[in-house]
Amino acid sequence: MNARSPITQPPYIEFGVQSNFSFLRGASKPEELVVTACLLGHAGMGLADRNSVAGVVRAWSQSKHIKLSEDAGAVWLPYHPGCRLVFEDGTPDILAYPQDREGWGHLCRMLTQANLREKAEKGATLLKRDDLLEWGDRLSLAILPDLSASPEDNLALIRRFKDRFGGDLWLAVAPDYHGDDRFRLEQAAAIAESAGVPLMATNDVLYHSAERRPLQDVLTAIRLNTPVAEVGLALSANAERHLKTPGEMARLFRRYPEALSETLRFAERLTFSLDELKHNYPEETTEEGVDPQTELERLTWEGAERRYPEGVPEKVKKLIRHELAIVAGKKYARYFLTVHDIVRYARSEEVDILCQGRGSAANSVICFCLHITEVNPALTDVLFERFVSTERDEPPDIDVDFEHERREEVIQYIYSKYSEKRTALAAAVTSYRGRSALREVAKAMGLSDDVRSALSGSIWGWSTSGVGEKEAKAAGIDLADPTTRHVVTRVNEIIGFPRHLTQHVGGFVITKDRLDEIVPIVKTAMESRKMVEWDKDDLDAVGILKVDVLALGMLSCLKRAFNLLEDRYHRRDDYGRRLTLATIPQKDSRVYDMICRADTLGVFQIESRAQMSMLPRLRPRKFYDLVIEVAIVRPGPIQGDMVHPYLRRRMGKEKVDYPSDQLKAILERTLGVPLFQEQAMKIAIDAGGFTPGEADQLRRAMATFRRNGTIELYEKRMIEGMVGNGYPEEFAQRCFNQIKGFGDYGFPESHAASFALLVYASSWFKAFYPDVFCAAILNSQPMGFYQPAQLVRDARDHGVEIREVDVNHSVWDCTLEEADFDPGRIHPRHAEMRETILTGNAVRLGFRQVKGLSEDRMVVFIERRGDGYDSVRDVWLRSGLDVDEIEKLAEADAFRSIGLGRREALWAVKALDRKAAVEFLPLFDRPNLALRDHEPATTLPAMPPGEHVIHDYRMLGLSLKAHPVSFLRERLDAAGITPSTHLPSVRDGRRIWVAGLVLVRQRPGNGKAIFLTLEDEGGIANIIVWERRFARYRSVIMGARFIRVRGLVQSESGVIHIVAEHIEDLTPWLSELSEGFRALDNLSGADEIKKPTGDGRYRRSAAPIRALPALERDYETLADETRRVMPKGRNFQ
Secondary structure: OOEEOOOOOOOOEEOOEOOOOOOOOOOOOHHHHHHHHHHOOOOEEEEEEEOEOOOHHHHHHHHOOEEOOOOOOEEEOOEEEEEEEOOOOOOOOEEEEEOOHHHHHHHHHHHHHHHOOOOOOOOOOOOOHHHHHHHOOOEEEEEOOOOOOOHHHHHHHHHHHHHHHHHHEEEEEOOOOOOOHHHHHHHHHHHHHHHOOOEEEOOOEOEOOHHHHHHHHHHHHHHHOOOHHHHHHHOOOOOOOEOOOHHHHHHHOOOOOHHHHHHHHHHHOOOOOHHHHOOOOOOOOOOOOOOHHHHHHHHHHHHHHHHOOOOOOHHHHHHHHHHHHHHHHHOOHHHHHHHHHHHHHHHOOOOOOOEEEEOOOOOOHHHHHOOOOOOOHHHOOOOHHHOOOOOOOOOOOOEEEEEHHHHHHHHHHHHHHHOOOOEEEEEEEEEOOHHHHHHHHHHHOOOOHHHHHHHHHOOOOOOOOOOOHHHHHHOOOOOOOHHHHHHHHHHHHHOOOEEEEEEEEEEEEEOOOOHHHOOOEEEOOOOOOEEEEEEHHHHHHHOOOEEEEEEEHHHHHHHHHHHHHHHHHOOEOOOOOEOOOOOOOOOOHHHHHHHHOOOOOOOOOOOOHHHHHHHHHHOOOOHHHHHHHHHHOOHHHHHOOOHHHHHHHHOOOOOOOOOOHHHHHHHHHHOOOOOEHHHHHHHHHHOOOOOHHHHHHHHHHHHOHHHHOOHHHHHHHHHHHHHHOOOOHHHHHHHHHHHHHHHHOOEOHHHHHHHHHHHHHHHHHHHHOHHHHHHHHHOOOOOOOOOHHHHHHHHHHEOOOEEOOOOOOOOOOOEEEEOOOOHHHEOHHHHHHHHOOOOOEEEEOOHHHOOOOOHHHHHHHHHOOOOOOOOHHHHHHHOOOOHHHHHHHHHOOOOHHHOOOHHHHHHHHHOOOOOOHHHHOOHHHOHHHHHHHHOOOOOOOOOOHHHHHHHHHHHHOOOOOOOHHHHHHHHHHHOOEOOHHHHHHOOOOOEEEEEEEEEEEEOOOOOOEEEEEEEOOOOEEEEEEEHHHHHHHHHHHHHOOEEEEEEEEEEEOOEEEEEEEEEEEOHHHHHHHOHHHHHHHHHHOOOOOOEEOOOOOEEOOOOOOOOHHHHHHHHHHHHHHHHHHOOOOEEEO
16 A cells, blocks of 8 residues: 655645635646645645545546655545535535545435536536525535625524534634734634634635736636636636645644644544445345345356357356356445346347447456357457456446437436435536636637637547647747747647536446435436536546447448348348347458458448558458457557557567567557556566456556646556666666557557457448448448448448438338349449349438438328328328428429429429318318419420439438539539549559548547548548648638549558648638529620639639629638538547
8 A cells, every 4th residue: 555645734624615616716627736735734635526436436446546756656645535615505615524434425415415406507506505404414514704704694603503513613814914804813713713613714716827827817817708817806816726725724824823733633534435436236136035145146157058058168157156256255246236127128139129248347248148248258268357357356347239219218217216315427527628717718718709709610620639839830820929828828728628428328326325425416418417526537546337228320220231131131040049149140251351451431439431441451351350450559558559569460560579488468459569457467467467456447548648647657667667677778668668659549458359249340331231231220320430421321332222311112111122132333442242142122211311310300291191192292292291391392203103393392392381181171161272283384404413312311311313513524623533433443642632521530549640531423432631731721620511632642551541731621612502503604705804713712713793892792602501511521639
């Protein structure tokens, strides 16, 4: 155990501390405050945020392991979790600290009661004095009276509290540094003496160091929604509200030295530790009187018999006994039973929800037998002790993914089974990221709207990296300006600060005891949901049961795919059962062939540009290769420089060597390169001399590196340990740098294995049944990297016939219709698939693709369709749709089956009365309804193909008629732009131009390269933009819909990229698709009007006509309308 931190004389403990979990008030992290208190020689520290304990676990975790210097060993600081009670009824603030476990329960009940008041909004705590009077027992209380109020009123209130709480009440006072502190302290001392309560010193701390005062001013301005320059007296008058040395506190309270010693007396009563909350598991999973371990063993062996119909192999039996023994020793049976109960409900025949477990313990043989996971442990050969150690006192971790659209059913089951008093969602901390921090700080500093927009627009998506010279330059901002420099400094300080709590996507806390006596419960945006104040890392640190009930779009897709496969193909396993994730034919070389060609658009986890570029080089041939593929293209391995060494070894370009047999046992399956968190822990134990407990701390440091920045604390310890065990220092440093890379999201092997199963399953469907895969993934949107236009295009490239949305053939979902399969339709680049694909159906697009239609309304439309609609008016009279809805169908070109094109259908819609047809029934009461049928037929001009495509993209987000770029091919050819279909024949190193719609922008890892995916009518071009180029062309890359790129071709292992040198916005060219463009072109004459030039700008003729400004505006309007219709591209990291 670490030594206790040194204490400076006179001993002093600061209890009036607020962290940045006193949202927009505290200007320091809990961890910073704890470390600073230790460095200053405090005898301990308490944390008391405003009506919240959201930050107490972070401070507690830090207090157990503090490095005072790089050379010194770690120490621990006595720490006390508490809360600053802020009342809505005018009662002065009170510091409340629990004396024991019962007191902690009272504090949590009090805060929960205030949080859940009917009038309390989400995030607000309506605390009343009566709440404290009801729940204040077993709490040590320090009242902070308003010394500007009447002394008589203060005295009366304190005496009332004294009568109720007796010796558990103190009067706390802090200097305010306004020049009258001597009088204020005298007044406080007099009130304390008169009331018979001790006087206690505090500095009412808001930040750990005086340097944070400017940030605290900005936080105040953000909270008040007023620029700093206008906030006035709401700002602190000085920078004194930081942690001070005990000596300085003694000087400030030199007339009242007992006020410092009272902080020690206050602490003496506080025996409660957050350690007391762990492993509070529910008991509903077993019948009364049944031992949970006995029940777990029974269920496991029964499940093993179902998993292995031909008999449980002896090796599996041995594994089961081994794992059950560990679970028994750690008393984790109830945890596994709880997860099993939830999964059993989802998998039950009457519910039938597809689910898949993952997490540190999910891929054990126990979980396989309990049907928590479909990953056969034999495929990964991962030791159970990696996750549930006999030496580490940490709970196992199992996440369960459910179908995206049916997770709510599982959530309602949990509430009904375990009661709302003992279950709630975990919190998620919404933190300031680059854009949000910049917007808020710039506004607080009074910068104009256009400057704020320019700055925030220069930051990549959800970036948590700081703002610097590149971003300022891209926004046209001068960092030499003091105000701008101040903004950037404050932004970089506030990034990572919590903004508020929100509900976790699916982490459920389930306990045996009342949950509101373990952690306060608060409201969420959904009235039926409640959440606790701690996030998943806090719950993990305290040891409270959390089960992640997560939604995964790919599971929804696969469930639909299994159903379509059964309905249309009746494919079964060797025992005549429907196929499942576990029984899809494994090890099919044709599936791996497709993966190796990077033909993985739409496939789970390996569809990104970064993954696709890796596949032909890694060339997966077995399941464990997919596990590695899932894990390797992550920020962690990229940051840790693990990717290229692994690839070189995989491709035979670098020798695989191991410094010792010890490390060979750990790293052999990953060719000597640590790719998984579990390997990092094992290296620390076996080579670095860490204990399992220390390795667990290292794992936590890896998981929270960006939040806490504590992983460096282990650097010297590990390097010295490895050197001491005979490893070269250079190798030890490289190992640690790789481990440090996991702070940027390294992937556990257990998670990667679960995901790899879904990778294989989705690849299997894509390889053999692309019709099933296309329909299933379209019906599961939104999900993944690509939009429906690219998914449909990919299916057509694989020979699948796609049929348009139609009023007489479509239903809400995309469906399969019997059709002959012609292998000749398969695109030449997928020629290898002609003997693999088993498709026998066409995909009919569903009404879900039409923007603006609702499922409920279209279900009625389908029910009333009968043998079919025969006219637009028939739809109007029978379907129940409003004219606006019928117009959307016409705009989607959905009337082809009754002989009407888009323009004709829209014309017919215009002839309808705007009111609902039902208002005019019965028909014989309105004979004039039929009059228009006898009007002379109107001949409408044909809609040009380009205009059709614009309408298709506007209403469907895709077009089956043509690709937008096809209409520009003649012009692109004239400009020397290479079509994507020609890229395979372009030699490596050649400089070329390419152009296309921007589909995806991806910035993996450390952001040194940005991947752009451009699409033309023939396929896609993959662009690499290095950081320096990105800085130059940021606005075009982030904002343009259609661009052209000049760069060098880079071709390796069948992967083709263009390394960008120059980028131009060609979005205005898209206006040429519009019918209006042709009309304007004819009107303007050849040389009398501004027209788009090659770089997307406009040129002026030598002899402009008088109508020039109006025509110019028309061109710009057309360009803007077309731009809005085209996809804007998706950003990913």
